[in-house]
Amino acid sequence: MPPRTAWGMWWASWASLTGSRGAGVGELELTLRPRVPMGYLVALPAVASLGVMDALVDAGNSEAGLLWPRDVALVPAGRPAFELDGRGGYDDGGVFVRLAIRRTLGDGDDAAMPDDAAMPDDAAIERAVRERVSTWEGDVAAGRSAGGPWAAFLPDYFDHELRMGREVEVTYPNGRVMARGRLAGFDIWGRATVVDESGHELEFSAEQALLRSPDRE
Incomplete structure (x- = not known):
């Protein structure tokens, strides 16, 4: 301990x-x-x-x-x-x-x-x-x-996960949008992967960013 x-x-x-x-x-x-x-x-x-x-x-x-x-x-x-x-x-x-x-x-x-x-x-x-x-x-x-x-x-x-495969906004903890893309999955440490509009994969933890649906503020 x-x-x-x-x-x-x-x-x-x-x-x-x-x-x-x-x-x-x-x-x-x-x-x-x-x-x-x-x-x-x-x-x-x-x-x-x-x-x-x-x-x-x-x-x-x-x-x-x-x-x-x-x-x-x-x-x-x-x-x-x-x-x-x-x-x-x-x-x-x-x-x-x-x-x-x-x-x-x-x-x-x-x-x-x-x-x-x-x-x-x-x-x-x-x-x-x-x-x-x-x-x-x-x-x-x-x-x-x-x-x-x-x-x-x-x-x-x-x-x-209700947004899997759907379009999401990736936001900083303060709510500002970092990127937009499709929620593609998670890894064994709980990090999310989003494929952005240019086809690049973004991987982040919940300390770094959050997800929200585009039609929600």
């Missing part, structure tokens, strides 16, 4: 990626202790986003999907239904990640949901998230994620 000063610096670096984005409609906070290499913990919000998506699908929202790097959306609503952030540390029990799951749909947004669908409650979300994290932990222990933290769940994430 690194000394607390080094640990704090490492997590401070990650906090710039997953720091608070403001209050939502409601928030669920979970403390998770996956037994994976410390460098893999940055992938935990993405793993958890798959769990939130599972809970939405189980509640009848068959079109629910993902928005890189860690948000979950209802396709008809056109914007995140849940935003996930993580912050880590360690205590006498070892390393942990404190995961915040924010419901961001406002009044009237659920009108776009299927008639027979519902929003999952906190208990259903927690069960689905913990199940995904447990599966990931098992995959890492079995060597199925040796190349990088996203390796074991990357195919599933790829299949459910």
Whole structure:
């Protein structure tokens, strides 16, 4: 285990990626202790986003999907239904990640949901998230994620990212547009690849840039 000063610096670096984005409609906070290499913990919000998506699908929202790097959306609503952030540390029990799951749909947004669908409650979300994290932990222990933290769940994430193969804008963290192109995929460390209008591949992490659909500000 690194000394607390080094640990704090490492997590401070990650906090710039997953720091608070403001209050939502409601928030669920979970403390998770996956037994994976410390460098893999940055992938935990993405793993958890798959769990939130599972809970939405189980509640009848068959079109629910993902928005890189860690948000979950209802396709008809056109914007995140849940935003996930993580912050880590360690205590006498070892390393942990404190995961915040924010419901961001406002009044009237659920009108776009299927008639027979519902929003999952906190208990259903927690069960689905913990199940995904447990599966990931098992995959890492079995060597199925040796190349990088996203390796074991990357195919599933790829299949459910709602903008995959579509035109996107690549923006700096301040919102200024850096490039436009087609979302082509992700690598085993969670970096996104966009093929720009001239055919060049752009690869970047969520610390460097974000994605948005061209018809959204």
